[in-house]
Amino acid sequence: MLGRKLVYRHEMPLRWGDQDAMNHINNTLYFRYMEQARVEWLDALCAEERREKNQGVVLVNASCTFLIPLTYPGEVSCDIFIGQPGRSSLPTFYELRRLDDHRLYAEGAAKLVWIDKLSGKSMPLPDALRLAFADAQKT
Template identity: 45%
Template sequence: MKEIYSTTVPLRWGDMDQIGHVNNTVYFRCFEQARVEWIALFPEHIDNNPAYVVIVHTECSFLKELKAPGVVEIKVLAGEVGRSSLVQKYEMRRTDTPEVLVATGSAKMVWVSPETGRSTPIPDRFLRTLNQG
């Protein structure tokens, strides 16, 4: 799989649950942050295609406990590319222990036409980067 983006997200004290580790929902928010940042790299004006993304499936495997404070790096990898969909894969590691994989995840994204509300082919601005070597 090809890495298409990487970002860091700080962990905050308020991200922890009552037993003192980062709540499971925060993992999904970190993946979402990376996904939204990646999408923002390809603004609509590049190809004048107003299609937007919806998530039809997402999952996470929690491999190691996380505690705040700290910073995690999220690597985004391109998985299966369909006509109107892309599966993004995620790897999460603390920046202070980058050799330790703490979580993996994925999200199936589908591009939707604002005119019809139905799936539409992935806009060229995204396909160009996904098809690069």
Template identity: 45%
Template structure:
């Protein structure tokens, strides 16, 4: 994540499943991207936006994650969602993931850039007013 933290707009909890772990006995790196995705979808729903694959809707153009501490089953993770840098058609989302077992510091931090597009033309469009007001 960048040094300047965005605005905290949403937080959710997700249970760690047995199948989230890999051969090393901790949550697989790819699963963190799923955790971030789930938090982002819940956030978009909170804003009141419909995920319409045939209309105007958000897409992710990049995503990343830094792994700080391992997480193992059983556990729950809390994902804090931040937004920042709203542009004409996009904004950044940043995530701090905390383990219920060690809630004092993040186990992972991540980001994703969200862009609004018209799925029919595959071109970016202006952020809807309700989204802009939420992320600004």
């Protein structure tokens, strides 16, 4: 991915109960996999701001392109990549791959906006996230 840097990888099992009538992992779960990776990444970077300072992110859009159906059993990895930040926005990109063959099964994107939870208004990204983006732009 040109202009993007891998910042986080999360691995998780594919669960039997997540299958649909076609014996594929239901499409809604792909968004859950991206969400779980995103939450863990943000916790690692800025848990204090999110929990103690009444700040956090809201999802303003999300997309997923389904390339190959995921099937049970197995494990999936979700890689998070970042691009150029805005004042308060976080562009994030995702790749979902099975651990047993590493092919790209789905790719996604989500734009997040950092907010003050009390007012609901956008605010500048915290320093920890700015540093993550600055480091990503160097490579």
